[in-house]
Amino acid sequence: MRAESFSETIRERLGGETITFCYQCGTCASSCPVAKRTTDFNPREIIKLCLLDEKDEILDGKSIWLCCSCYNCQERCPQKVEIADVIYAVRNIAIEKGKVPNIYFEFFNAISNDGRIVKVSQFAENKRPQLGLPPLQPTGVDALKKILSTTGFDKFHLKKEEPQ
Amino acid sequence: MxxxxxxxxxxxxxxxxxxxxxxxxxxxxxxxxxxxxxxxxxxxxxxxxxxxxxxxxxxxxxxxxxxxxxxxxxxxxxxxxxxxxxxxxxxxxxxxxxxxxxxxxxxxxxxxxxxxxxxxxxLQVLKDDIGLNQLEQNIVKPLTDLKIAPFYGCHALRPSELLQLDDPERPQILETLIKTLGGTSIEYQNKLKCCGGLLRGVSDDLALDLARDKLINVSNSGADCIATLCPFCFVALDIGQIQIRSKFQEIYDIPVLHYSELLALALGIAPEELAPRTHKIRIDKIINKIL
Amino acid sequence: MEVPDEYNAKLSMRKAVYMNNPPVHPPVYAIDESVCKFHDCEECVKACPTQAIELDQKPEEVTINVGSIVVATGFEEFDSSTIKEYHYNDYPDVITNLELARMVDGFGPTGGVIVRPSNRQPAKKIVFIQCVGSRDRRWKPYCSSICCMISLKHATLIKSAYPEADISVCYIDIRTTGREHEYYYEQAREMGIKFVKGRPTEISRDPKTGKLVVDTEDALLHRLLELEADLVVLAPAMVPSEGTKELAEILGIDIDQDGFYKEYNAKLRPTETKLRGIYICGGTIFPKDAPTTSLQAHSAAVKAAKFLNKGKIIKDQRTAVINQDYCGDCEFCPVTCPYHAITLEDKGEDHFAAKVSDLLCEGCGVCVGTCPQNAIELRHSKPEQMTAQMNGILSLNESAEPLILAICCSECGHTAVDSSGMAMMEYPASVRVMKVPCTGILQIHQFLEAFKAGAQGVMVVGCKSDGCHYEVGSQKAEKKVDLAKTLLNEYGIESERLEMFQFVFIEGDKFAEAAQMMSERLKKLGNLKLMIGP
Structure with a gap:
């Protein structure tokens, strides 16, 4: 069987389905507030590199992590490429390969321990009645852990050990 | 109920x-x-x-x-x-x-x-479920003479096909709700652009650049304050101003309030009940204007 | 009374009584009833030396009997204000190519000077934006095909009159496919017109200076650009003119996925519709340039003349006949007929009966396959004729292979069989081909009859479902085969013995392959054991 190309891998993934619609008009690039600020990030180039199967350049580089998730590009894309979602799909692949920026470990730890990506401190929780706020309800960490183990997401922390 | x-x-x-x-x-x-x-x-x-x-x-x-x-x-x-x-x-x-x-x-x-x-x-609950009339009838401290720069941020509007909150290019809901409180909604350049909130922690320099753009545009418009919807935008623009002060030596001093805070004040809720010290940029002058 | 003249992009005024532009024949004046003060004014009535003006004229409906119709209703510009980020209705200095055309005209409202509508000052920096609404899945997914050339024409005309003008064209792809078109592009580059490969995300306006800024990327430079402009010219998509859909419904002709009229056959009958006597041409079929429009106009005119000159219509006798004794009260056939050839006749006391127009009927038999009462027959393809034919060709099998009946439509199905023969392809000799007008004529019981007559398997061979010569026949057959398979299972017959195939007429190889496959399949299944029959 023919090996699946990088662009096909992306297209098969949740979020990556629309990548082949792209005809490189550049509307995304000029819509992008980050691309305006730095040449390190250009959504059109990311999509082009993916379509040309330049897997290593994409996964080893830092550009895919610079998307600020504003969805401006996706909103204006004339070919309805779901650009932000495509970038998430590529990030998902990078993470599976162990190429993870450090902040995502923080997100992961917070989610799996507390059920939230930002921890609510004991101080903040204690202060609630004083402020006139009802007590915080417990988070559904147990259910969340079940979901994480079903999807294999809980193996995420193992990625850190892999050589980059 | x-x-x-x-x-x-x-x-x-x-x-x-x-x-x-x-x-x-x-x-x-x-x-x-x-x-x-x-x-x-x-x-x-x-x-x-x-x-x-x-x-x-x-x-x-x-x-x-x-x-x-x-x-x-x-x-x-x-x-x-x-x-x-x-x-x-x-x-x-x-x-x-x-x-x-x-x-x-x-x-x-x-x-x-x-x-x-x-x-x-x-916002949808306020406008569609409660209704503007009902809202208007409950206002005791209208925000007269308050010039407010509405800021939607990104994730209330986009991707519009799935969220359906408002027209992503010409949203009106926040402006309408500001006017319902008696305030003046101010137009400013690049109103719909991102504040960089989600880049904090990934690339702080970039995040601050984007927040600074936003503050420059708002300050050019002569608005008294910014109305936000999202806690990330709030952090980017409120704490962001402190960071911009030390990095760029620029002082904007634009109070950033969640729309809900403006609403609460207009409904006559006492400011001290609303944890006003959460704000890094003090909101006293806004409160004074309303009371 | 004076109002802004729409024809001149509102750059000049016209009176409430005015001559249409471009000139109509005969050249007569018209009154704009939305602004005319009628009897409160009457100045025109007094002024007309021949007393030609009657202010009390009312619109009237006129019926004209004709022998043929040529539809040439053209196309129009997509409403650019739909793309909100371009602010077409908000900023007066954002205009469309059609509006620019009036300024380029030496006899136009500005005498050929290119101005900013906001202040009537000459525009020195001009940016064109291509594909406004075209090639856009959100609006018009197709390429409007002529806008690149329109912009190139305007840009070169302006640049030759005003060499100091700074002109940029923002494009996704420049398409110059016609004769000599590429030379325009060459000339434009030689003249110093700038080309920026990028579709701008938005146009903004400096509130103080009123200058426009076009926000784009140049993908070749890998650089984001903010192009300043006095005037931005949009190249909007070309869309079917208003009322196209309604007229198509009135005439009973088809429109395609993009809303343009659909020709009978794009290659061989490009100006004909599925209805005899109704022809289409020009931009009403798809946006096109003047030479191609003219060519199609000639074609449609000749077709219409030929149709009229004959003085008669030659028709195949193969048309549908209704058996009035069985027909009753349902509305299946008039709805199903792709040619609107069947109408319902009031028989009184709330009874209706179907009636076929021999003139409109194209003889596909889709109505036959649809009628729940078996009240319709097709001349020369009556059920008993089909049964007799089936029994005849299935009566003898001298080969060792299982006997297969291939029911082929007269269009792609049968031609595909021919193609396989002409290419000397082999398929088992036990495959018996039976030709029907269209697979849409088939009824479920006929599949069972085939098995009864000795077939081990049945192939139904029709056109591709989106390429059926009778529009819906192949789709209907597909559904019926699906349904029949369920029934076969009920009767204890393996449903794999029946299969629908859809080919293009040249796919002889696919037919041969399919026949071979069916034969192998039936060999594996073994002999058919029928519980019914003698």
Whole structure:
């Protein structure tokens, strides 16, 4: 069987389905507030590199992590490429390969321990009645852990050990 | 009595009691009951979607299931929560295959997504469910002479196909709600552009650049304050101003208030009940103008 | 009374009584009833030397009997204000190519000077934006095909009159496919017109200077650009003119996925419609340039003349006949007929009966296959004729292979069989080909009859479902085969013995392959055991 190309891998993934619609008009690039600020990030180039199967350049580089998730590009894309979602799909692949920026470990730890990506401190929780706020309800960490183990997401922390 | 399950998310209980207090008190004054449901989790916004989209969708759907079980629509304050939950809700409602896939994961938790409830943004509840008339009738301290720069941020509006809050190019809901409070909604350059909030921690320099652009445009417009919807925008623009002061030696001194705070003040709720010290840029001059 | 003249992009005024532009024949004046003060004014009535103006004229409906119709209703510009980020209705200095055309005209409202509509000052920096609404899945997914050339024409005309003008064209792809078109592009580059490969995300306006800024990327430079402009010219998509859909419904002709009229056959009958006597041409079929429009106009005119000159219509006798004794009260056939050839006749006391127009009927038999009462027959393809034919060709099998009946439509199905023969392809000799007008004529019981007559398997061979010569026949057959398979299972007959195939007429190889496959399949299944029959 023919090996699946990088662009096909992306297209098969949740979020990556629309990548082949792209005809490189550049509307995304000029819509992008980050691309305006730095040449390190250009959504059109990311999509082009993916379509040309330049897997290593994409996964080893830092550009895919610079998307600020504003969805401006996706909103204006004339070919309805779901650009932000495509970038998430590529990030998902990078993470599976162990190429993870450090902040995502923080997100992961917070989610799996507390059920939230930002921890609510004991101080903040204690202060609630004083402020006139009802007590915080417990988070559904147990259910969340079940979901994480079903999807294999809980193996995420193992990625850190892999050589980059 | 109108009832909603409230979805607090993480940043609001962790850092922004001003948002939660003002929203809870305003809604209670407007005759809305908020139900705090146990066992909610993270909504799984873009940073988590970046780790794994499928898991994120499953977790978001799990939270919607809890609202379905309580037979209540879900009300979100944070735009990030709104985006993640409304997207999941609408994607699953319209994609049978995806729904089956996600339900398979949810089965492990004993839940099943049915698609019977709505995820509503705080603004939608105010405008569509409570209604502008009802709102207007309850205003005791109209925001007369207050020039407010509305800031939607990104995730209340986009991707519009799935969120359906308002026209992504010409939104009006926030402007309308500001006018209903008696305030003046001010136009400014690049109103709909991102504040860089989600880049904080990934690239702080970039994040600050984007926040600074926003502050420059607002300050050129002569607005008295910025009205935000999202705790991340709030942090980017409020704490952002302190950081910009030390990095660029620039002082903007533009108070940043959540729309809910403006609403609470207009409804006559005492400022000291609203945790005003949460703001790094002091809001005294705004309060004084209203009172 | 004076109002802004729409024809001149509102750059000049016209009176409430005015001559249409471009000139109509005969050249007569018209009164704009939305602004005319009628009897409160009457100045025109007094002024007309020949007393030609009657202010009390009312619109009237006129019926004209004709023998043929040529539809040439053309196309129009997509409403650019739909793309909100371009602010077409908000900023007066954002205009469309059609509006620019009036300024380029030496006899136009500005005498050929290119101005900013906001202040009537000459525009020195001009930016063109291509594909406004075209090639856009959100609005018009197709390429409007002529806008690149329109912009190139305007840009070169302006640049030759005003060499100091700074002109940029923002494009996704420049398409110059016609004769000599590429030379325009060459000339434009030689003249110093700038080309920026990028579709701008938005146009903004400096509130103080009123200058426009076009926000785009140049993908070749890998650089984001903010192009300043006095005037931005949009190249909007070309869309079917208003009322196209309604007229198509009135005439009973088809429109395509993009809303343009659909020709009978794009290659061989490009100006004909599925209805005899109705022809289409020009931009009403798809946006096109003047030479191609003219060519199609000639074609449609000749077709219409030929149709009229004959003085008669020659028709195949193969048309549908209704048996009035069986027909009753349902509305299946008039709805199903792709040619609107069947109407319902009032028989009184709430009874209706179908009636076929021999003139409109194309003889596909889709109505036959649809009628729940078996009340319709097709001349020369009556059920008993089909049964007899079936029994005849299935009566003898001298080969060792299982006997297969291939029911082929007269269009792609049968031609595909021919193609396989002409290419000397082999398929089992036990495959018996039976030709029907269209697979849409088939009824479920006929499949059972085939098995009864000795077939081990049945192939139904029709056109591709989106390429059926009778529009819906192949789709209907597909559904019927699906249904029949369920029934066969009920009767204890393996449903794999029946299969629908859809080919293009040249796919002889696919037919041969399919026949071979069916034969192998039936060999594996073994002999058919029928519970019914003698």
């Amino acid at each position: 109108m009832s909603y399950a409230i979805f607090l998310g993480c940043t609001i209980p962790a850092r922004q009691p001003n948002y939660e207090l003002s929203a809870r008190k305003s809604l209670s004054k407007l005759g809305v009951k908020l139900v705090d449901i146990a066992n909610m989790t993270c909504c799984c916004p873009p940073p988590v979607q970046s780790i794994d989209l499928k898991t994120s969708l499953a977790i978001a759907s799990y939270n919607i299931c809890l609202a379905e079980e309580a037979n209540l629509d879900l009300l979100t304050l944070c735009s990030g929560c709104f985006e993640s939950l409304a997207m999941a809700n609408n994607m699953l409602k319209h994609d049978q295959k995806l729904k089956t896939k996600i339900n398979k994961i949810l089965a492990e938790t004993g839940k099943e997504f049915h698609g019977t409830k709505e995820v509503k943004h705080f």
